[in-house]
Amino acid sequence: MAWTSAEPIVSLKDVRKSFGDVEVLKGISFDVKKGEVICIIGPSGSGKTTVLRCINALVPINEGSILVQGLEVRDPKLDKLELRKKVGMVFQQYNLFPHRTALENIMMAPIHVLKQDKAKVRDRAAKLLAKVRLAGKEDAYPGELSGGQQQRVAIARSLAMNPDVMLFDEVTAALDPETVKEVLVTIRELAEEGMTCLLVTHEMGFAREIGDHIYFTDRGVIIEHGAPKEFFANARDPRTKEFLSQIL
């Protein structure tokens, strides 16, 4: 079953996930087209992060279906590594490898996973580092970088794998207000270059500006969704209204 770019690049159908007795996702469905930027918002514990983790198979789902470029994530015979080469993920806590320099952090996966030529990877890693405005920090260890700088290295590290989809899991939530902007600028540039992005975020202003489509989730279901202008101006559901009134 070959995937064509006319079909959704990521497609969720009635995804259900439980941790023990707690059902975190109660039937989530949505499609993401290639080049689209999707923002998922909602209160804490609504299952936003779990959705992202299900998409790159960090967390197995109980029911439903997730297709990523035609790969069924729920298939027990799925080659998870093949899936993860297509999907990049950036975490709230950066999770850089503290024993490697910024440049080595970016180089490791292409060298060891994609078996690419080391010299070429080094060139590309340096370019990616410059792209996230960190030229000159090649030899810095993560502990020597600020939160915003670490997060940009983490983005560059994911990009080095040439993913088709990028997942951003509350990437600015652990940052100082001053450094949030530098990370958002990087993500915006990516979106403008046509990268398919799924963001879980609390930055409403950013979601409105960058998102092609907003999904509001609460207690494991999608309450409401729509284009950002429409969504933020005319929220219909009372829960959405309440959430927006608290946060805006």
Place this chain on the structure above:
Amino acid sequence: MTAKPLAVLPVMARPPARSAAGDWGLWDAPKRIFTPRVLYGLLLAFGLCVLAGEAYAQFGGQPRLGVLATMQKWLPLILFGPPGEIGGFTLNILVSFLTMAIGTVTGVVLGVMQVSQGLIVRRIAWAVTQFFRNSPWLVLLFFAILLLPYRIQLPGGFVVPFPDWIKAVVGLALPIMGNISEVTRGAINSIPTGQWESSESLAFSRAQTFRLIILPQCLKRMLPPWMNWYAILTMATTLISIVGVSDSMTLTQQALAAEGGRGELLIPMYLLLLLLFFIYCYPIARWTQVLERRFAIIT
């Protein structure tokens, strides 16, 4: 005017060694380890015993060789063993090196197996670890001595001899293996789960994650407890004297017997043996403490 703070709350205690004493250079280690206090203590204890012995030797009736002279006579033997073979304190150190090498390699493998995804592998590794951690070292030593063959016949006519001291190495390596396994498991579990998640999401296989990301970060955390076990092991190598290997303990006993069981020699001679181990192990213990403090706050 500067406002006086109501209270100064300690947010995070600084590691004392780093701020107070600074980092150690290689060459000032000896004078920091053997500080005057330690040296005086050692000299005093040693001197008192020797003096008592000397006094006894002088006034005890017939003239004999003094205590110090007796020690001087036997020290080379106790340090290096009989001429032409490895023995004495040198053998203790050799045994400690080999035991630690075997115990570390097998222990790390066992420790990694303890966090394996396979339930059976995990259970077996756990059971083996617990068994060897919680058995008396001397009993394990006897098992190794009695159960291992004295030589192994390899296909092709090669014969690998298994002298007693090699068997002793195997016997002592077993509890070290169990303890290093626990050290390894603890270090692996102390790595934040985010490290696993980010390497998984970069499509690293589990083996690659271990080799490239988890274990390198474990090394630093494992070093202090590893050195601690090495110091304990070195002192425990005197156990091998029981199985008839001519280590420093055996040779001290033989020296005492050769002197005709003179009572006033007992304490000074054993103190001499103790000193050898102390001089070797105390710096390791101190260095371990320094490393522990230095690694206390990891960012």
